[in-house]
Amino acid sequence: MQKPMPSPSGGVQPRPVEVRDLRKVYGEITAVDGVSFGLESNSVTALLGGNGAGKTTTISMLMGLVVPTSGEARVFGADMAHERHKVLHRMNFESPYVDVPMRLTVRQNLQIYGRLYGLNDLAGRVTDIAAELRLTELLDRAYGKLSAGQRTRVSLAKALLNEPELLLLDEPTASLDPDTADWVRTKLEDYRRVRQATIVLASHNMAEVERLADRVIMLEKGRVIADETPEELIKRFGRETLEEVFLAIARRGGGSAELAP
Amino acid sequence: MTTSMQPLLRPQTTVAASAGRVWGMVLRYWYVIRSSWPRTAELIYWPLVQMLMWGFLQTYLAQSTGFASRAAGLFIGGVLLWDILVRSQLGFSVAFLEEIWSRNLGHLMMSPLRPIELVIALMIVSLIKLMVAMVPVALMAYAFFGFNVLTLGVAFAVFFANLVIMSWSLGLVSTGVVLRWGLGAESFAWLVVFVFLPLCCVYYPVTTLPHWLQWVALSLPPTYVFEGLRGIVLRGTFDGTLMVKAFALNVLYFSLGFAAFRYFLQSARVHGSLVQMGE
Numbered sequence: 001m002q003k004p005m006p007s008p009s010g011g012v013q014p015r016p017v018e019v020r021d022l023r024k025v026y027g028e029i030t031a032v033d034g035v036s037f038g039l040e041s042n043s044v045t046a047l048l049g050g051n052g053a054g055k056t057t058t059i060s061m062l063m064g065l066v067v068p069t070s071g072e073a074r075v076f077g078a079d080m081a082h083e084r085h086k087v088l089h090r091m092n093f094e095s096p097y098v099d100v101p102m103r104l105t106v107r108q109n110l111q112i113y114g115r116l117y118g119l120n121d122l123a124g125r126v127t128d129i130a131a132e133l134r135l136t137e138l139l140d141r142a143y144g145k146l147s148a149g150q151r152t153r154v155s156l157a158k159a160l161l162n163e164p165e166l167l168l169l170d171e172p173t174a175s176l177d178p179d180t181a182d183w184v185r186t187k188l189e190d191y192r193r194v195r196q197a198t199i200v201l202a203s204h205n206m207a208e209v210e211r212l213a214d215r216v217i218m219l220e221k222g223r224v225i226a227d228e229t230p231e232e233l234i235k236r237f238g239r240e241t242l243e244e245v246f247l248a249i250a251r252r253g254g255g256s257a258e259l260a261p
Numbered sequence: 262m263t264t265s266m267q268p269l270l271r272p273q274t275t276v277a278a279s280a281g282r283v284w285g286m287v288l289r290y291w292y293v294i295r296s297s298w299p300r301t302a303e304l305i306y307w308p309l310v311q312m313l314m315w316g317f318l319q320t321y322l323a324q325s326t327g328f329a330s331r332a333a334g335l336f337i338g339g340v341l342l343w344d345i346l347v348r349s350q351l352g353f354s355v356a357f358l359e360e361i362w363s364r365n366l367g368h369l370m371m372s373p374l375r376p377i378e379l380v381i382a383l384m385i386v387s388l389i390k391l392m393v394a395m396v397p398v399a400l401m402a403y404a405f406f407g408f409n410v411l412t413l414g415v416a417f418a419v420f421f422a423n424l425v426i427m428s429w430s431l432g433l434v435s436t437g438v439v440l441r442w443g444l445g446a447e448s449f450a451w452l453v454v455f456v457f458l459p460l461c462c463v464y465y466p467v468t469t470l471p472h473w474l475q476w477v478a479l480s481l482p483p484t485y486v487f488e489g490l491r492g493i494v495l496r497g498t499f500d501g502t503l504m505v506k507a508f509a510l511n512v513l514y515f516s517l518g519f520a521a522f523r524y525f526l527q528s529a530r531v532h533g534s535l536v537q538m539g540e
Contacts, residue, residue, distance in 0.1 A: 091371075116372040116373060119271075
């Protein structure tokens with residue numbers, strides 16, 4: 001694990017994300033079992049794994065929505081179990097499984113979230129983000145009347161409203177047509193580059209992960225079984241694509257945290 | 262990206278920032294009320310039906326019994342005050358349920374909105390919904406039965422405050438229960454207030470209850486409000502000590518309600534309920 005970076009003021013700046021020996025147990029089920037990793041600025045890290053691998057629970061603990069059984073998840077130095085409100089304005093989240101109010105228009109939704117994040121120039125920022133995400137024509141339409149692709153763009157606009165330094169994305173292109181999905185990925189690449197943001201991506205789309213992520217953390221039964229670049233993982237397994245690697249891992253039978261090709 | 266010299270975000274820990282977040286949530290609920298006339302009509306519907314039913318019953322009884330003719334306004338006043346308790350609690354709880362129905366809770370919990378700010382917003386929204394529901398009904402009570410709630414004067418303001426504070430306490434508990442157990446507990450939020458209808462002696466004096474149940478009734482703030490109403494209507498006197506007792510109990514219940522809300526929220530974070538919100 002790399003050491004925290006020195007800040008311009010000379011002090012030590014905490015990493016955007018630092019996860020140490022994170023465990024979450026629900027009754028007799030261990031959802032996350034001793035996960036540790038640290039994330040740097042200007043990086044995209046994909047959390048991969050089959051259903052029930054522990055991706056959502058790990059991300060939920062990063063957001064502070066779930067309290068770990070043991071270990072800790074720190075974001076910009078703040079322990080998310082106890083002091084999440086110190087840093088929530090520096091992060092944001094997008095998922096097709098979480099909506100914004102259906103009856104409200106796109107503009108109303110963005111303005112409400114703009115107030116929650118404390119935007120200085122609310123109207124200006126809403127106009128800018130709408131233009132950036134091709135939503136200007138939709139601003140006065142109810143969110144519930146939009147197509148899946150349009151809703152994804154609204155969710156992305158909400159997620160980028162506060163220009164988060166840490167962006168958590170849960171399947172950001174699920175249910176999108178290939179053209180719109182490609183457009184969203186380009187936006188995310190641009191955002192990461194311009195904002196030097198830390199992006200955590202949970203996705204089942206391996207082509208998307210290969211394109212966006214410079215690091216893959218693979219989970220199985222709540223444990224990290226691989227933590228390397230997509231290229232390294234593909235090479236180690238002697239495969240052509242990340243999808244083939246994922247299938248090879250998923251079909252090998254599991255049972256051991258030790259991952260061998 | 263932002264190019265102006267002004268920072269994108271305001272400082273987050275000031276009172277102004279907190280007020281801005283509360284205002285954002287109030288707007289969110291106001292937009293919902295404004296966007297749907299059936300919802301607005303629904304707010305008025307039940308209080309109106311209840312007021313008409315009790316009003317006509319009182320009119321009928323007044324023609325046949327001496328007591329009812331002396332007690333003009335007892336039933337209509339009772340139903341109007343009872344509806345303040347019910348509508349305010351439902352206004353609080355249903356506004357929160359909107360977040361779960363619209364699958365918005367995850368975004369809210371991930372935003373800088375603090376639990377206390379959400380609670381304050383829900384309290385304000387419950388007052389707004391109460392006004393939307395009760396002002397037309399109070400006007401109709403005057404038009405149909407000549408009952409003017411404002412003739413209760415200062416007493417009405419004190420009754421109103423005590424009932425609304427109690428409704429918030431119930432709203433906090435029911436919202437906490439839904440946070441912890443999801444929509445499976447939704448019916449609790451809808452029904453919890455109705456156990457107070459017999460216990461708070463809305464339409465009869467506390468002495469009507471069995472002795473042991475009187476103690477239960479006297480531990481509930483609304484009981485003192487309805488006793489106070491009967492004092493004004495039947496004897497023409499306003500007993501301030503009843504309202505002091507009600508207020509003291511309300512302070513206790515509201516503190517317990519907020520503690521319960523915080524406990525259930527923390528419990529939801531431990532059990533993972535916030536990310537699995539549903540039935």
